[in-house]
Every structure is written in C-alpha cells, then in structure tokens.
Amino acid sequence: xxxxxxxxxxxxxxxxxxxxxxxxxxxxxxxxxxxxxxxxxxxxxxxxxxxxxxxxxxxxxxxxxxxxxxxxxxxxxxxxxxxxxxxxxxxxxxxxxxxxxxxxxxxxxxxxxxxxxxxxxxxxxxxxxxxxxxxxxxxxxxxxxxxxxxxxxxxxxxxxxxxxxxxxxxxxxxxxxxxxxxxxxxxxxxxxxxxxxxxxxxxxxxxxxxxxxxxxxxxxxxxxxxxxxxxxxxxxxxxxxxxxxxxxxxxxxxxxxxxxxxxxxxxxxxxxxxxxxxxxxxxxxxx
Amino acid sequence: xxxxxxxxxxxxxxxxxxxxxxxxxxxxxxxxxxxxxxxxxxxxxxxxxxxxxxxxxxxxxxxxxxxxxxxxxxxxxxxxxxxxxxxxxxxxxxxxxxxxxxxxxxxxxxxxxxxxxxxxxxxxxxxxxxxxxxxxxxxxxxxxxxxxxxxxxxxxxxxxxxxxxxxxxxxxxxxxxxxxxxxxxxxxxxxxxxxxxxxxxxxxxxxxxxxxxxxxxxxxxxxxxxxxxxxxxxxxxxxxxxxxxxxxxxxxxxxxxxxxxxxxxxxxxxxxxxx
Numbered sequence: 001x002x003x004x005x006x007x008x009x010x011x012x013x014x015x016x017x018x019x020x021x022x023x024x025x026x027x028x029x030x031x032x033x034x035x036x037x038x039x040x041x042x043x044x045x046x047x048x049x050x051x052x053x054x055x056x057x058x059x060x061x062x063x064x065x066x067x068x069x070x071x072x073x074x075x076x077x078x079x080x081x082x083x084x085x086x087x088x089x090x091x092x093x094x095x096x097x098x099x100x101x102x103x104x105x106x107x108x109x110x111x112x113x114x115x116x117x118x119x120x121x122x123x124x125x126x127x128x129x130x131x132x133x134x135x136x137x138x139x140x141x142x143x144x145x146x147x148x149x150x151x152x153x154x155x156x157x158x159x160x161x162x163x164x165x166x167x168x169x170x171x172x173x174x175x176x177x178x179x180x181x182x183x184x185x186x187x188x189x190x191x192x193x194x195x196x197x198x199x200x201x202x203x204x205x206x207x208x209x210x211x212x213x214x215x216x217x218x219x220x221x222x223x224x225x226x227x228x229x230x231x232x233x234x235x236x237x238x239x240x241x242x243x244x245x246x247x248x249x250x251x252x253x254x255x256x257x258x259x260x261x262x263x264x265x266x267x268x269x270x271x272x273x274x275x276x277x278x279x280x281x282x283x284x285x286x287x
Numbered sequence: 288x289x290x291x292x293x294x295x296x297x298x299x300x301x302x303x304x305x306x307x308x309x310x311x312x313x314x315x316x317x318x319x320x321x322x323x324x325x326x327x328x329x330x331x332x333x334x335x336x337x338x339x340x341x342x343x344x345x346x347x348x349x350x351x352x353x354x355x356x357x358x359x360x361x362x363x364x365x366x367x368x369x370x371x372x373x374x375x376x377x378x379x380x381x382x383x384x385x386x387x388x389x390x391x392x393x394x395x396x397x398x399x400x401x402x403x404x405x406x407x408x409x410x411x412x413x414x415x416x417x418x419x420x421x422x423x424x425x426x427x428x429x430x431x432x433x434x435x436x437x438x439x440x441x442x443x444x445x446x447x448x449x450x451x452x453x454x455x456x457x458x459x460x461x462x463x464x465x466x467x468x469x470x471x472x473x474x475x476x477x478x479x480x481x482x483x484x485x486x487x488x489x490x491x492x493x494x495x496x497x498x499x500x501x502x503x504x505x506x507x508x509x510x511x512x513x514x515x516x517x518x519x520x521x522x523x524x525x526x527x528x529x530x531x532x533x534x535x536x537x538x539x540x541x542x543x544x545x546x547x548x549x550x551x552x553x554x555x556x557x558x559x560x561x562x
Contacts, residue, residue: 005465006465007459008385016358016440019433023411024434028400030414034338034410095293095294100300106541109541110494112496114315116520117529118315128329129310129314129329129476132330132331166555172556173552173556175488224497229516244406259409263407266407273403
C-alpha cells in the first residue's frame with residue numbers, strides 16, 4: 001500500500017539535525033576518544049586513562065573539581081531561597097514593586113564580562129567602594145578577590161547578584177499560577193502567615209523551584225566567564241573551576257587533558273542533574 | 288495601618304534595591320565620564336571634569352577602530368544565527384509536535400543533551416578545522432545555532448501545540464504543499480513565540496564571551512565582548528575608557544529590554560508553570 005505523503009515531512013528536521021550532529025554530537029562523542037590521548041598541535045597518541053589519573057592526582061585539578069561543586073551548589077541555593085522570598089515580597093502589593101522587578105531583572109541581560117570587570121573594581125581591597133563604605137561604618141573589609149579563601153565566594157556573590165532577577169521572575173510566574181482559593185481555604189482554617197508560606201506556597205510553587213534549581217545548577221557547573229573576568233582562577237588556583245581548567249589546559253596546548261576535563265564536567269553534570277530530575281518528578285505534591 | 292506598613296516596607300525595599308542594583312550601573316556611567324587620573328581613583332563621585340564624548344571617541348578609535356569592527360562582527364553573527372535558529376527551530380518544533388513517531392524520542396533526547404551537556408571544546412575546534420570553518424564568522428554562526436537549537440525547539444513546540452490542526456487540514460484540502468502550509472499558514476501564527484526566541488537568543492549571542500574566545504580567535508574576528516576582555520588586559524590602567532566600553536556594550540541589551548521586557552520574561556520563565 002502506498003501511503004500518501006505526510007504533510008509534515010521529515011526533511012524539515014534535516015537542517016537542524018545536520019548542524020546539531022556535526023557541531024555538537026560528533027565533538028561530544030569524539031571527546032571520549034580524545035580524552036584518552038596525549039593530543040597537541042602535532043600529534044595524537046593513545047595513552048589510556050592517564051589524563052584522568054593526572055586529573056585526580058594534581059591537587060590544583062582536584063581543587064578545581066571541588067570548587068565547581070561549591071560554586072554551583074552555593075549559587076543555586078542562594079538563588080532558590082532568595083528568589084522565592086523576593087518573589088513573595090514583590091507580589092504582595094508592595095509599593096513600587098513593578099519598578100523593583102524591572103531593576104532586579106536587568107543585570108540578567110548585561111554582559112557577564114562587563115559585570116565581572118565592574119565588580120572587580122568595586123571589590124578592590126583598599127580603594128573599592130565596598131570596602132570604603134564598610135570602613136565608613138568601622139568595618140575593615142576583606143580582600144574580596146585577593147584572599148585565596150574568599151575569592152571563590154566573592155565571585156559567587158556577584159553571580160547571585162547577576163542571576164537573582166531571573167530566579168525571581170520564574171518564581172513570580174510560578175506564584176501567579178497558584179489559585180487564590182488555596183490561600184482562602186487555609187486562612188479559614190486559621191493558618192498563620194508562616195504556615196501559609198511553608199504549607200501552601202512552597203509545595204505549590206514546586207514547578208518553579210524545579211526550574212530554578214535545575215537551571216542554576218547547570219549554569220553554575222558550567223560557569224566560566226564571570227570567574228575568568230574576575231579572578232582568572234586565582235589567586236593561585238584558589239578559584240579555579242572545571243571550565244577554567246579546561247581553558248587553561250587548552251591554552252597550554254594540552255588538548256587531551258583539556259578534553260578529559262570536559263568529559264569530567266559532563267559526568268559531573270549528569271551525576272548531579274539526572275538523579276535530581278528523577279527525584280523531582282517522582283515526588284508529587286500532596287494536598 | 289496596613290497600607291502604611293506596606294508603604295514603609297516598599298520604601299525600605301526600594302532603598303536596598305537602588306543601593307544593590309542601581310549603584311553599580313551609576314558607577315559605570317560616572318567612571319565612563321571621568322578623566323584618566325580621576326577614574327583611576329575608583330571613587331564613587333561625580334567627575335571633576337565631564338568628558339563623556341571624548342572618552343567615547345577615544346574608545347571607538349582605539350586600536351584602529353577595533354570597537355566598530357567588533358560591533359559589525361557581533362551584529363552579523365547575531366542576526367545570521369538568530370534568523371536561522373528561528374527558521375530551523377520552528378521547523379523541528381512543528382514536525383515534532385504534529386507528527387508523533389518513534390523519531391520523537393530521539394529528538395527529545397537530543398534536546399535534553401543540547402540543554403545539559405557542556406560543549407566539548409577542543410574536539411569542536413577539531414571538527415571546525417576539518418570543515419575549514421575554524422576562525423570564521425560562518426563557523427561561529429553555525430556553532431551558535433547548534434547551541435541554541437534545543438531552547439528554540441522547546442519553545443516552538445509548546446507554542447505550536449496551541450495552534451489548531453484544523454488550519455493545517457484546511458490548507459491540505461486546498462491543495463497546499465507541506466512547505467506552503469508551514470511558511471504561509473503556521474509560521475505567521477508563531478509571531479509571539481518568534482519574538483521571544485529572537486529577543487532572548489539575540490541577547491545571549493551578543494553577550495556570549497566563551498564561544499568566540501574559543502572558536503573565533505584573531506584580531507579581524509573580534510566580537511564586542513572580546514574587546515572588553517582585551518581592554519581589561521591591555522589598558523588595565525585606563526579605567527575611564529574601560530568603563531566607557533562597558534557602558535557601550537550595556538546599551539544594546541538595555542534598549543532591547545525597554546522594548547521587549549514582556550517577551551524576555553515570557554521566554555525565560557517558560558517551564559516555570561506546570562505544563
């Protein structure tokens with residue numbers, strides 16, 4: 001039997017499929033092979049898992065791995081908690097809330113490099129505005145980006161500053177989809193404001209939470225430009241993350257090692273995001 | 288009583304927001320208007336002498352008008368990549384939504400991969416070199432399409448689900464060919480989501496730093512974000528010019544934001560509500 005031709009032909013998919021396959025899938029698959037090689041400008045030589053062993057032997061590479069997790073978890077947690085609180089505040093009929101939403105959202109759209117450079121200047125240990133302002137109220141401000149124990153967290157702060165607007169608008173959209181009847185019913189039952197927040201808002205806004213957590217975790221694990229603009233991974237290697245290690249090894253001509261870093265980053269994202277997604281999908285809201 | 292408390296909280300929130308979110312931008316603007324010596328103090332003061340225009344001319348003419356070249360390159364890359372993203376993304380979203388088949392699982396898997404997996408940088412350069420596209424704007428455009436497709440396909444697919452199939456069927460009965468149905472009937476109806484994809488992706492591609500850093504090295508290929516990065520390392524002491532450059536790269540997203548605030552938020556919050 002000859003079928004009539006579908007009005008939705010598969011060749012519509014073809015241009016996208018070709019570009020995605022050649023420039024995304026092929027390099028991703030090839031990365032597994034190249035991560036097992038000593039690869040530079042001139043030659044490729046198979047060396048087994050030597051790159052991975054080096055990765056888990058060199059203290060500064062291990063630190064990069066840990067920093068990646070710290071960076072992703074702290075930025076994601078801060079954006080989730082603050083985003084929800086700000087969204088509740090900015091939907092409570094506050095005076096000027098439209099303006100506040102707009103102002104908070106704008107940094108999301110600004111160049112990360114520009115934000116990074118600006119805050120590097122604002123965080124200057126002696127002359128930066130932040131420490132000058134702290135000194136005015138009698139606090140001796142720390143070396144935000146020069147103290148090796150603090151540098152990574154200073155970048156985290158700026159990342160949260162830049163991304164909180166997105167988390168907030170996602171939560172505002174989530175809050176808007178909650179039917180007011182739930183609140184009325186809870187209020188009739190005598191629920192306090194705290195109970196309303198934890199028993200009604202938090203469970204019912206879950207789809208937004210899933211979006212915020214997933215987006216900010218993936219973004220945080222892959223984060224590169226802000227760290228690169230602010231610290232270049234320094235002082236020393238104290239604020240290096242996987243993405244900056246990948247770039248440094250690439251610049252140094254260690255392509256195999258750089259690609260192994262890529263595969264490790266891929267694995268890390270998969271190990272964190274997949275179980276999380278399954279857990280989010282299984283745990284249904286019960287009312 | 289309650290409204291007075293709300294006004295008070297509102298004013299407190301307003302003050303905090305202005306300090307945290309507005310002052311950094313004011314600092315950029317003020318520093319961009321200062322003289323070199325004045326700016327190097329890093330203080331948050333009005334310029335002793337306003338020279339916004341002169342700094343502007345200095346930044347634009349720096350290094351043989353590199354910023355103009357960068358704006359040209361960034362614009363070409365952004366426009367080409369976004370136009371093709373919209374077209375190819377809508378075509379995939381359309382077939383994906385309208386024609387259930389076993390291929391859909393594969394396409395969905397690819398979308399998830401595209402959203403999650405970090406691009407394998409050096410192997411991508413290897414592929415680009417093999418195609419003779421490394422260090423070319425064409426290569427950069429194709430990379431941006433490859434990286435943006437997953438997002439575009441998801442948005443288009445969910446929007447196409449709201450367009451009744453009766454329209455397709457009416458067109459089929461009228462004897463329209465598949466590409467005619469898509470281009471004449473469906474594509475015009477996708478305008479709201481198309482605007483969203485255009486705006487969100489334009490900002491993402493215009494602001495992109497990492498991908499041009501890897502795939503588009505070379506002086507003649509410089510993009511806007513890279514001028515900023517080069518400026519930071521080469522003219523580290525001329526803060527007035529550095530901040531003028533930051534001001535200039537901040538203005539295009541600001542303009543887009545003023546006109547398309549609603550579409551941007553719609554695009555970026557898609558998925559926040561169950562569905």
